[in-house]
Amino acid sequence: GAVVSQHPSRVICKSGTSVKIECRSLDFQATTMFWYRQFPKQSLMLMATSNEGSKATYEQGVEKDKFLINHASLTLSTLTVTSAHPEDSSFYICSAIEAGTLDGYTFGSGTRLTVV
Amino acid sequence: QKEVEQDPGPLSVPEGAIVSLNCTYSNSAFQYFMWYRQYSRKGPELLMYTYSSGNKEDGRFTAQVDKSSKYISLFIRDSQPSDSATYLCAMTLNTGNQFYFGTGTSLTVIP
Numbered sequence: 001g002a003v004v005s006q007h008p009s010r011v012i013c014k015s016g017t018s019v020k021i022e023c024r025s026l027d028f029q030a031t032t033m034f035w036y037r038q039f040p041k042q043s044l045m046l047m048a049t050s051n052e053g054s055k056a057t058y059e060q061g062v063e064k065d066k067f068l069i070n071h072a073s074l075t076l077s078t079l080t081v082t083s084a085h086p087e088d089s090s091f092y093i094c095s096a097i098e099a100g101t102l103d104g105y106t107f108g109s110g111t112r113l114t115v116v
Numbered sequence: 117q118k119e120v121e122q123d124p125g126p127l128s129v130p131e132g133a134i135v136s137l138n139c140t141y142s143n144s145a146f147q148y149f150m151w152y153r154q155y156s157r158k159g160p161e162l163l164m165y166t167y168s169s170g171n172k173e174d175g176r177f178t179a180q181v182d183k184s185s186k187y188i189s190l191f192i193r194d195s196q197p198s199d200s201a202t203y204l205c206a207m208t209l210n211t212g213n214q215f216y217f218g219t220g221t222s223l224t225v226i227p
Binding site for chain 2 (some may be wrong): 004006034035041042043044046049077091093095105106109111112
């Protein structure tokens, strides 16, 4: 089945620094990748949608200058949290779609970000 | 009104029980309905999906969609402790479109 690899699984960073999270589709070409944020005991909140080679579409209330998304290839999307603050601490999950399928809508394993 | 409503639970059942998980939704245009299982600190994994109305069975799991009532269900038969997780419903208009998720129901199966 489709596999999405997300790295790192856990990161701790100091306030004010930037953190990059990678999302790779390992065995399929992901035309679209989604980035979600999940707070404890809450559902997935869509942050942005990225299509390969074009600018990401951000959901209302998500700061595009703070959460930089790059979808440079059909197998890799990155989320960079810039100038991180403690309130950015959360569980970030990516997912990827292979065009025309639902089985290809696969999630990464998530990244636990802690900003201290 | 949220697009998708799901009772967060928590739900606690004895091993072997039949579990019923449900979601309601407001957008009648949704066509694809999914159930995901998420273990603690892990990404969600797809259990099964259904297109339009009807039932779909996969082992101990049965998904039902009632589009007239805008109501979907996931039944787990002979529940096992390994089924303990959060179950998320999701739905979308079409393949390639944004998914809309429920808040998830936390399930614990007690041995």
